[in-house]
Amino acid sequence: MITGKLKNDIDKLWGEFWTGGITNPLTVIEQISFLMFARLLDVAETRNEKRAERTKKPFKGTFDGPDDKRRWKNFKQLKSEQMLAVVSQKVFPHFRQLNGGTTFAEYMSDAQLMIQKPSLLVSAVNMIDALPITDGDAKGDLYEYLLSKLTTAGINGQFRTPRHIIRFMVEMLDPKPTEIVGDPACGTAGFLVGVMQYLLEKYTSPKGIMIGENGDKIYTGDKLEPYREHIQNDMFHGFDFDSTMLRIASMNLMLHGVDNPDIHYQDTLSSKFPERFAKQATGCFDVILANPPFKGSLDAEDVHPSLTQKVKTKKTELLFVALILRMLKKGGRSATIVPDGVLFGSSKAHVALRQMLVDDNQLEAVISLPSGVFRPYAGVSTAILVFTKGGRTDHVFFYDVDADGFSLDDKRDPVKENDLPAALEHWQKRNAKKDTDRTVKYFTVPVSEIRGNNFDLSINRYKEAVHEEVQYESPKVILGKLRAVEVEIAKSLDDLAKALS
Incomplete structure (x- = not known):
């Protein structure tokens, strides 16, 4: 902030x-x-x-x-x-x-x-x-x-994803320098830049680390040399329908070492997307990271039928998930931020989307985020869906993030409490047989139970509250204490009356 x-x-x-x-x-x-x-x-x-x-x-x-x-x-x-x-x-x-x-x-x-x-x-x-x-x-x-400062800021659900949330999502997917990475609503290219920064850090040898003027580490990415051509020209793809954002996205990526990112002006929900970008629109990406718009205007007549056939809705948050599934390769994976309503909405479209994620693909994780993550621009409660195109879902990993290292008010000041490092660690070490205690922040749920709950993915549906037994004093003891207080008050009043006489 x-x-x-x-x-x-x-x-x-x-x-x-x-x-x-x-x-x-x-x-x-x-x-x-x-x-x-x-x-x-x-x-x-x-x-x-x-x-x-x-x-x-x-x-x-x-x-x-x-x-x-x-x-x-x-x-x-x-x-x-x-x-x-x-x-x-x-x-x-x-x-x-x-x-x-x-x-x-x-x-x-x-x-x-x-x-x-x-x-x-x-x-x-x-x-x-x-x-x-x-x-x-x-x-x-x-x-x-x-x-x-723009009067329209936020109207179309556009607000920057905090860097630490981006980093968390990138680390969950662990992108490789040989892969193709995309964002169908890229904004200022925060996710794409996050991937490049992650690769630079991961693929820098100890000798390749330099110290900057301010004492900060500069990662040269010396171990990325065999992949430079791919990284510069083929790895990063982003789309948005805000030309200012695209200009900033291009500048942002170039300044982070990507000379020729594939950034285009395009509404990716539109029927024109597959026409103009046939390669990227279907089965192209190994990794997609996204925080698509949750609301805003939508030309329902212009939405590509391949999306509405899967999910009959005008809600952009549902259509974008269906779009991402279409854009991924078989085995491609995504971490996508969605509003909580996607997890438990009861409409036919909500249920159909969740069923598609669970039955036709591999839904791997639901990471519940605290509602203040996007303050001061939005107070909406959100979650991160992690899924792989194709395969099958056996268990789903849940984590309830209560704190992200910043206060959850409009100030968003740094605080000590931060669940993200632990969430990443438990995700990397997840074990369906061991992570069964539902009274803690993380656990896995078998797919049969999710199907039995109408594909509900809200963590509260499965989390078990711990009820601590509270011991109270007997009424006789409490009454005795009240009488002692009454005597003390009476004595104080007598002393006050004597002082005033």
Whole structure:
């Protein structure tokens, strides 16, 4: 969450744009994103230069050396008029030339600097230069806060999945560098970036770990070399119908080492999806991670019949699960966030979807999340469904997450209580024969019992409450204590009366 001084700095920057004549919130977000990207592009270049110097291996740079005027560290020192000229005439054309011919170029082709006042550009550059956008998940937090300023933010169920939830889901699926990974509602590509970060950490040798300027570890991913071509060009696929999100997604992935991600403008529930992207729409993916929209407008007439034949509904949360099953290869696996209603809804569509997961595929886990995970933008209760396309379901692993390491109010401050590490550990060590105690946070349930409960997947249906016997004092003892208190009160009143006489 953005709090304190950082929040004030963003608010001040937003105000600078407003007073500078740029009042469309979407335009403000895009312009701030472009400038953040310019800075991060320079940061990534510097990191690659240091890595190349250390490993003695050449790399194809984004710029023409350290003195290139298009680099953030160089143009930020220019005077206002010079800065405006360089950014508008050199930096933005450079954006449009990056990885020419790729999907990234597709979303940067119309990128242009809307800032006309030199003083506004200087103010924006200075303020963005002071933001900690290279620390941890600061980029995602900044985007989240910027998006909260849009009056439409959240209306279509769009809100960023917290980084620690993404990491948990990625670790549950353990993606491999040979696999194909997708997200049918990718937003800013948080899940795809999460997979890339996971691979970098997992496939970096001890010698490949570098220490950054702030003392943080930089994972070079030196053991990924045999898979570089696949990772750069074929591994990552994302779709969304918000062009601003796609632009940010492309920038986000590129800055995390994916030069040519397959990112496209597309409503994946639409009948046009299989027409435009036949390969990706059916049986393509080894891994799909998603937090699809839970609500919002839906053109029921445009939904592809292959989805409505399986689940006759207009509810996007049900259709997206059916879509993900269609997009997965046989044996492909997914971790998908759904609202709790998907787990226990009694409509024919709800039951049909759950039956399809259980009887036609391998439903592996239901991870119940606390209701404050998406605060302050939504208080909806959610769960993570983990499933594999095809196979059969014998047992389902349940885990009741009470705490995720942050307070469950709108502040979302860090707290000590965090069930996610334990949930991951028990998931990795799950044993259907041993995990049978339903009075603890995790247990497995045989599929026959789930079928007998109309395919209900809510954890409370199967969890057993522990009732502790409370010992009370006898009425005679309680009455004696009350009389003793009465005597003490009477004595105090007598003492008070004497003092007043």
